[in-house]
Amino acid sequence: MFQNVYEQPVTKYEYFCLCLYSPRSYKLGLAAWLCYSINMSYKFNKNQKLLIQLINGDVIEGQFVSSTSSRLNVRNCLTPHTQTKDPSTQHFYESEIVNVKAFELEDVQSDTSEEQLKVEVEANKVIKIPQNKYNALKALNKSYVYMATMDARYYTAVDDLVNCETIACTILSTDFGRAAPIELLVLATWEQVYIFDISLYNCKQFPDALKYILECEDIVKVVHDSRGLVDCMHHQYHIKVMNIFDTYVATEMVSDEKLTLPECLLYYFNFPLTLIKEAMDLKQMSEWGRRPLSDEIKQYAAMNVQYLITLKNHLQKQLLKEFHERVLKHSQSTIEQSYLNAQMSLGSLNINKE
Structure with missing residues (x-):
């Protein structure tokens, strides 16, 4: 034996x-x-x-x-x-x-099999982080700050983000590919999600303050599968996104698995697979291009980033x-x-x- x-x-x-x-x-x-x-x-x-x-x-x-x-x-x-x-x-x-x-x-x-593993894990409903932290993370998508114009809230958000060491990041558009116009840039700190409605800013160039944040080497940008973000920013705005922590790559290194973001949250924290799956399914759909955005769609946008920093910290410990x-x-x-x-x-x- x-x-x-x-x-x-x-x-x-x-x-x-x-x-x-x-x-x-x-x-x-x-x-x-x-x-x-x-x-x-x-x-x-x-x-x-x-x-x-x-x-x-x-x-x-x-x-x-x-x-x-x-x-x-x-x-x-x-x-x-x-x-x-x-x-x-x-x-x-x-x-x-x-x-x-x-x-x-x-x-x-x-x-x-992968599906059997996911079902087995989801059957165990014990969340693997403190309950108060889990509740605080879940609440982030309801306390987002949405900015359709470059008003005072925009500059307050930029000031907050510039002074962070780590932020979560994603872009949302109506189609997949480098030519698809970016509708939303969603950034998050530990305590706040910021939704920048790029499509309504009527700028010939990408806003300088947001460009600075993306290119700043002193700010870690946490992204799950950074290929789309980097490719779009490079070809549409000639922006080179710097200091990326890619949770997709980190997961592959730590666990030899290629997982979506919802699967990562299930795999490492036992979060319900349905927690953000619906939001991820909307990631490249026409919903992101409709104006005005509904509160539900804004919450979906926030869901794409609200757990990324927690995931990054867990993976970083494993890598190190x-x-x-x-x-x-x-x-x-x-x-x-x-x-x-x-x-x-x-x-x-x-x-x-x-």
Whole structure:
């Protein structure tokens, strides 16, 4: 049933304890600590079921996604502390892993399809962010600021956006392609959604203040699939959108999945798939070109950006997880070395006494 991939009976932590508590063997322990390494050369099939034993004693059950020389990526994880599978991709590093066992292919049930996965996740209605934060995010699409002219609200909005480090961004038009006129530019901060009705500004050129925001390298623009935005801005207005965080690309890197925005919100936070799906379905329809815009259509416009910054922050943590692990290891290295030096001195004293 099981294929034993590798089994390392003694961990780095155990070697350290050997140094600390066995003065007679400190030389052996120190050599083992310095020479210790694990070859993380996994050869699994995608979705193959694995059992992963960690240093802390936990045994994780999950499905193989991918691996690197130092990291194992697994989804649908089930741990002793949870009763439901987590569909997001989890990362386990060589420093955490003691043992990995894999089910043989004939023992694994047929791969779970994408649709089955979505239904399975949606069946679990527990939202994976604090309820008050979820409620605040949902309320954003009802407190939008809509600007049909460059009035005082326009300049107040621009001033707010210019002073932000991160904003969410999308454009909405009646058709797909670089030639389709941009009807709306929708930008959002943590606390406010701004809808700029570009079609009513009667400007020969794109408004300078909004151009500055899009081209500013000090402001992160969070976009889900930035190709349409970048292409339209380049060909219609010769604007080069800078400092983009593309949640579509980030999702593909973190989870090896190509997901729409509603699917991302379901996948990572267990938000209902219907939460913004209707708004996304309207993204390239004629509704965006009708004037005056109804309140419902304005709310749909806001839905396209209101969750992007939260999604970006979650994905960024996943992308930087290995980096933070290395920083932690590096920052603790002098402390560990001081313990080793102290133990070596203590071991020398004990040997001399004997």
